[in-house]
Amino acid sequence: MAQTASDKTAELEAQIATLKADIGALTKTIGEYGKLQQQALSSTANAKVHELQSLANSTAKDLQAKGVEAGQVARASVEKGYADTEAAVRENPAAAVGIATGLGFLAGLLVARK
Template sequence: MDSHVKDLEAQVASLKTDVSSLTATLKDLTTTAGAEAKYRASATAKKARAQGEKAYADAQDATVAAYRNAENQVRENPAAAVGIAAGVGFIVGLFLARK
């Protein structure tokens, strides 16, 4: 009977060691997964920011080009520009007068 108790104690000690080892392994896996998720989130944020900055720069370039184009059109055809401005003003005036 005494040998059975010693065998059980040895098995319990072995189980404790195994559980401790499993706990440490799970902790390492969790830490690694968390670090990987943080890295991926950071990389995604950097990529999104770069895309946003590029879109902003493209929109700004398009706006400047459109302004320059309009400015050139006004310089080449000042009478047409005045006529268009008067027409737009008249239409805006009609809409405002209705309210």
């Protein structure tokens, strides 16, 4: 019986050693899986960041182009208005002087009220 008890003890010790080795292997496998998942998520996040940066740069360039275009349109409109006003003054100089005098008088009244 002593032999049987020591055989069972040895068998249990062998099984415990096998379980320890299996648990160690599982721990290592789970750690490696975690690292792979971290790398995959990091790679995906970096790709999204680059995609968003590209989109932001593209949008900024589009907005800049639209701003430049709007500025050019506004400048052309102001230049046309200036040319039209200059032509009107050259055609009717007396009316232009009268209008300027009237506007100056109104501005003087508004300033004097304060």
